[in-house]
Amino acid sequence: MEPMQLLLQLVAGLVGGNAAGAGLKNISMGTALNSIIGLIGGFGGAQILALLGLGGAAAGGGAGFDTAALIQSIVGGGAGGGILVAIVGAIKKTLAR
Numbered sequence: 001m002e003p004m005q006l007l008l009q010l011v012a013g014l015v016g017g018n019a020a021g022a023g024l025k026n027i028s029m030g031t032a033l034n035s036i037i038g039l040i041g042g043f044g045g046a047q048i049l050a051l052l053g054l055g056g057a058a059a060g061g062g063a064g065f066d067t068a069a070l071i072q073s074i075v076g077g078g079a080g081g082g083i084l085v086a087i088v089g090a091i092k093k094t095l096a097r
Contacts, residue, residue: 005073006043012077013042013084020082020089027089037088038081045080046073 017038021028028034049072 002069005046005069008070008073009042009046009077009080010039011042012074013038013040013045013081016045016078016081016083017041017085019078020085024086024089027086027093029085029089029092034085037085041081041084042077043080045078045083046076048080049076 014035015038017034018031020038021031021034029037
């Protein structure tokens with residue numbers, strides 16, 4: 001994996017995590033925790049897409065500039081970050097009852 005793809009995954013996860021927290025106020029855990037969980041989810045989400053073969057060079061290890069791999073990094077990272085924040089927030093809310 002290229003460093004640029006990793007950076008995109010992490011940034012997209014951070015944005016996705018904070019967007020989920022802002023959109024779903026009842027599960028938001030605050031900016032700092034949403035950001036940390038979003039970063040983790042961003043990396044994981046993009047890796048899952050790559051394992052499924054939905055990421056161009058990210059999945060196949062190709063060289064050079066690959067637009068599909070960059071899009072996979074952004075989409076997978078953002079979705080992974082948002083989904084993980086939603087899951088962790090829902091679990092935290094359930095356990096707090």
